[in-house]
Amino acid sequence: MAALPKLAVWKFASCDGCQLSILDCEDELLAVAGAVEVANFLEASSAVVEGPYDVSLVEGSVTTPHDAERIQEVRRVSKFLVTIGACATAGGIQALRNFTAVDEYAAAVYAHPEYLSTLETSTPISAHVPVDYELRGCPIDRGQLLEVLTALLRKRRPDVRSSSVCLQCKRRGNVCVMVAQGIGCLGPVTQAGCGAICPSFGRGCYGCFGPMETPNTASLSAALQAGGMDDTAVMRLFRTFNATAPAFEAASRARERGDGQL
Amino acid sequence: MHVVLAEGEVADVKLRIYEPPRFFEAFLRDRAYTEPPDITARICGICPVAYQMSSCQAIEQICGAVIDEPIKALRRLLYCGEWIESHVLHIYFLHAPDFLGASSALELAKDHKALVETALTLKKVGNDIMEAVGGRPIHPINVRVGGFYRAPTKRELLPLAERLRWARDAALETVRVVSTFDFPDLEIDHDFVALHNPDEYAIVEGRVVSDGGLDIEVAEFPQHFTEEHVPYSTTLHGHMIERGSYLVGPLARYALNYDQLPAIAKQAAVEAGLGKVVRNPFRSIQVRAVENVAACDEALRIIEEYEEPDRPSVPVEPRAGTGHGATEAPRGLLYHRYSIDEQGTILAANIVPPTAQNQEAIEADLRKVVAANLSLDDHDLQHLCEQSIRNYDPCISCSTHFLDFTVERR
Numbered sequence: 001m002a003a004l005p006k007l008a009v010w011k012f013a014s015c016d017g018c019q020l021s022i023l024d025c026e027d028e029l030l031a032v033a034g035a036v037e038v039a040n041f042l043e044a045s046s047a048v049v050e051g052p053y054d055v056s057l058v059e060g061s062v063t064t065p066h067d068a069e070r071i072q073e074v075r076r077v078s079k080f081l082v083t084i085g086a087c088a089t090a091g092g093i094q095a096l097r098n099f100t101a102v103d104e105y106a107a108a109v110y111a112h113p114e115y116l117s118t119l120e121t122s123t124p125i126s127a128h129v130p131v132d133y134e135l136r137g138c139p140i141d142r143g144q145l146l147e148v149l150t151a152l153l154r155k156r157r158p159d160v161r162s163s164s165v166c167l168q169c170k171r172r173g174n175v176c177v178m179v180a181q182g183i184g185c186l187g188p189v190t191q192a193g194c195g196a197i198c199p200s201f202g203r204g205c206y207g208c209f210g211p212m213e214t215p216n217t218a219s220l221s222a223a224l225q226a227g228g229m230d231d232t233a234v235m236r237l238f239r240t241f242n243a244t245a246p247a248f249e250a251a252s253r254a255r256e257r258g259d260g261q262l
Numbered sequence: 263m264h265v266v267l268a269e270g271e272v273a274d275v276k277l278r279i280y281e282p283p284r285f286f287e288a289f290l291r292d293r294a295y296t297e298p299p300d301i302t303a304r305i306c307g308i309c310p311v312a313y314q315m316s317s318c319q320a321i322e323q324i325c326g327a328v329i330d331e332p333i334k335a336l337r338r339l340l341y342c343g344e345w346i347e348s349h350v351l352h353i354y355f356l357h358a359p360d361f362l363g364a365s366s367a368l369e370l371a372k373d374h375k376a377l378v379e380t381a382l383t384l385k386k387v388g389n390d391i392m393e394a395v396g397g398r399p400i401h402p403i404n405v406r407v408g409g410f411y412r413a414p415t416k417r418e419l420l421p422l423a424e425r426l427r428w429a430r431d432a433a434l435e436t437v438r439v440v441s442t443f444d445f446p447d448l449e450i451d452h453d454f455v456a457l458h459n460p461d462e463y464a465i466v467e468g469r470v471v472s473d474g475g476l477d478i479e480v481a482e483f484p485q486h487f488t489e490e491h492v493p494y495s496t497t498l499h500g501h502m503i504e505r506g507s508y509l510v511g512p513l514a515r516y517a518l519n520y521d522q523l524p525a526i527a528k529q530a531a532v533e534a535g536l537g538k539v540v541r542n543p544f545r546s547i548q549v550r551a552v553e554n555v556a557a558c559d560e561a562l563r564i565i566e567e568y569e570e571p572d573r574p575s576v577p578v579e580p581r582a583g584t585g586h587g588a589t590e591a592p593r594g595l596l597y598h599r600y601s602i603d604e605q606g607t608i609l610a611a612n613i614v615p616p617t618a619q620n621q622e623a624i625e626a627d628l629r630k631v632v633a634a635n636l637s638l639d640d641h642d643l644q645h646l647c648e649q650s651i652r653n654y655d656p657c658i659s660c661s662t663h664f665l666d667f668t669v670e671r672r
Contacts, residue, residue: 014307015304016306016308017306017307017310018307020308020400024400026386026389027386029368030368030371030375030378030379030382033368038368044366045366045367045369046359046365046366046648047365047369063282063283063284067282092304093286093301096289097285097288097289102285105285105288105289106285108285108287108288109283109285109286109288110491111490111491112491112493115491115493116283118282118283138304139307139398139401194398198403201403201410201412202412203403203404203406203411206300206403208401233294236294236297240300240301
């Protein structure tokens with residue numbers, strides 16, 4: 001029998017939720033574990049097999065000098081590197097520091113900021129090394145994760161759409177929360193994948209899968225303001241878990257300045 | 263982890279946690295008072311509901327919102343889902359492999375396939391409760407300050423009842439299985455701290471109590487507890503003023519709230535040979551398993567009694583002030599404090615997670631473990647120390663298999 005492909009899972013600055021998504025595939029976990037050699041997954045196992053690894057799943061963003069070095073090493077030992085989630089793909093919620101001075105943040109939280117070793121910014125993995133595939137979401141969707149792993153094992157392209165949440169929402173048969181109830185919603189500019197759960201529960205999408213391909217954030221911002229949200233509210237909406245994804249960052253900065261110019 | 267041995271005695275034990283700082287308390291400032299449940303959920307992907315619940319409670323206290331009883335019951339149900347998911351994860355994926363000599367649950371599946379399949383099915387029940395009530399198991403989207411965006415229908419919840427009856431039996435079986443393990447000796451004497459509620463096993467609300475006689479409102483927490491920043495760790499060390507190190511989590515909850523456990527969970531504890539107080543952290547796996555029975559039983563009760571509430575949330579209008587919230591995360595007491603202005607903009611935020619509170623106690627216990635096992639070589643000592651850390655179910659990222667273990671012999 002040919003050796004099983006080696007799978008490694010790596011953690012950078014994150015909440016561990018995307019790694020947990022792997023263990024949350026309760027119905028498929030043992031099948032996955034049978035199709036690959038889980039060679040390095042510290043959240044789940046103390047057994048570590050030496051690299052190189054056929055597939056590396058990387059969770060989290062780069063926020064410390066040590067991690068900036070470590071990601072280089074991870075890239076060196078990985079044939080195919082997939083980032084999982086908003087932190088690894090866009091910098092995550094901790095990238096809110098990028099809009100201010102990190103010293104000030106450190107002083108607000110820690111009695112002795114001098115003990116810390118931290119970078120000015122939180123950056124996605126792709127800012128440091130070439131990334132072979134990016135999986136969106138805060139957290140990622142289990143179904144999409146399984147699709148990516150299956151596709152890699154079968155050596156085909158993953159079937160992960162880059163269309164908007166709106167399309168998924170329509171398909172679910174939801175009545176538009178923005179049109180019908182005037183609720184602010186990022187669905188028109190956010191990449192699908194979650195199953196449009198927020199509108200299904202009567203709230204607006206908050207963009208945790210990040211910007212879709214070619215999002216029209218200017219038009220949506222204008223519509224949000226016409227619906228009664230002020231500049232600050234629109235800025236906050238774009239500035240959460242994918243705050244430094246370029247399209248969302250441009251949209252939030254435009255509202256921060258108040259000129260709407262992207 | 264760094265151990266210093268001098269002349270055959272333990273001189274020092276330090277647990278360096280290098281979890282990169284993410285500065286939640288800093289970037290919560292200038293956000294809207296409605297945002298903490300979504301934002302603070304991202305502190306922990308394994309217990310997001312805990313962060314959502316503690317933050318909602320603190321904000322609601324500031325704004326003087328009174329939450330309807332049916333909404334409270336839904337919150338408790340959602341929280342039970344998180345307890346089941348998190349406890350099962352810890353019991354079977356983190357802790358049991360240590361006792362059964364496996365490196366992971368995946369390896370365990372080779373010899374104990376039925377056991378791991380039961381674990382996965384049980385964990386899935388917890389996740390499915392969170393999905394039904396919260397929209398998804400990790401970072402639920404349906405929680406808001408004041409309640410929920412939409413209350414689940416009776417039809418959405420009822421299919422869970424049958425599965426919970428199975429889950430409760432599986433949880434009872436879990437208690438039996440883990441009780442056959444061989445537990446190393448260790449007796450700890452820290453103060454236990456947990457929420458206490460005379461009417462139920464405290465999860466979502468209660469007073470902060472300790473076995474040393476503390477009995478305070480959540481709002482008095484800052485007068486009795488403090489956090490210290492030590493040079494070698496990004497996790498602040500919690501400290502009880504006047505008493506020193508203390509322990510939160512299953513052992514503390516169980517000791518302080520035994521009387522409030524549902525009868526079926528008490529029965530399981532008795533059959534497992536547990537007293538009303540357990541002071542051996544290696545036995546925390548049994549206590550967690552008993553709590554899991556309680557969580558399944560509670561979730562079932564809430565679903566059976568469930569009627570769709572008149573409204574999914576109560577209105578919460580901002581007003582200036584400071585508020586406190588504390589709930590029982592699977593790993594222990596989680597405290598939040600916020601100050602907001604009259605527009606609802608957050609001026610200050612303070613979050614004290616369970617793992618930070620347990621840091622000092624964990625270090626003290628590691629010192630005991632090392633002192634009692636000096637004859638072991640470094641490799642075996644490292645394994646025992648890792649296992650000891652896993653007893654506390656600290657935030658999973660640092661709980662697992664990370665130890666860079668150094669022993670300095672002088």
